[in-house]
Amino acid sequence: MALTFYYGSGSPFAWKVWLALEHKGIAYDLKLLSFDKGDTKAPAFRAINPRGLVPTIVDDGFALWESGVILEYLEEKYPQKPLLPKETRARATVRRLATEINDYVKEASNALAELVLYGDKPATKEELADAHQKMLDALAPFEAAFVGPYLAGELSIADFTMFPFVRMLKRIEDRKPGQGLPDDRLPPKLRAWKGAIEKLPYYEKTTPPHWKG
Template sequence: MALILYHGAGSPYGWRVWMALEHKRLDYELRVLSFDDAEMKQAAYLAINPRGKVPTIDDGGFTLFESGAILEYLDERFPQAPLLFPGTVERRALIRRKAREAEQYAAVALETLVWAVFYTPRERWDDALIARGREEFARELAYWESAIDGPGLAGAWSAADFTLYPLIALALRIERVRTDLALRAAIGPRLAAWMARVEALPWFARTWPQHWERGGLPG
């Protein structure tokens, strides 16, 4: 039986796991839940994830949520290459650190923009709050510009790349709604090149959110 991934289109956390499954070339069944219909809050889903969030995986009856824990599980459960945490013990520690940095800093900075733009009616947009969120996320983009170490963030493709990329892609998606954010302009050449390398991965297009437009850098 193929592993089941419960995902919500555009969720950077579910997308992170989806990219990991493709990277590891695993068989899986994708079940996309609707945010608009609040399917994450329905009893059937709450029975496997009482937090009511995505992602969740079901591996033959073993269910697991929280995307970081899922990535660790996938490497232990399916240790064949390619790995999400490859290399020496030092390299694996570096991957974990960078993935954690993306979760702790880039994702937290992005949350301000998500709530201030996506989940707030236009007539109630708080320009000062949005400007503050933009500044925080732009600082993260500047940090990651100098944090790339190889083709990926930490050498070979890893959990770190699949953690950060969806966050930046979502930020660019927000910029389509609030066009004065100018986040695309804040992406430096090294970070833009890294994003292009991610997008060139042979399986990448399969993971792109269906309701998002394509063309150039995602957004």
């Protein structure tokens, strides 16, 4: 029986799980939920995940949510094409990177999106400059510690955790030219890293549907 994957278009947390499912070649049934239509709050979905959040998976009757935990579960249940190194310290490093991304990069990326896309009034030049700098500051430690070709060497959960927040910067720029952070403003190693992720064979398939228009 295929795993069921509940997804919301544009959710960075759902996107990283989708990338992992594709990378590992896990069979899944994609259930696209609409935020605008309130699908995640519907009783049928709340019966699966009482918090009403995506991503959620149901694997052979076992429901699980929280994206980081889902990635760990997939790694243990489906060990093919691993996304965590075998060596203890290397595994700890990948987990640390993923935690730092959620603590710092997510905050800066979300703050810029909130300012530009969802604010009640247009952002001032000063506000934009401050938000841009905070994002670049959040990325700087990853640039300095970059191993290559991916964040920690081999492709890992850290890469799938980071990518949606970095890709959001271009999404902001596409919608509000001059207010996001185009690729040429990213640190050079991370700019090349972003290009490498976008060359993965399943990147296009997992791109949020409403971003393709």
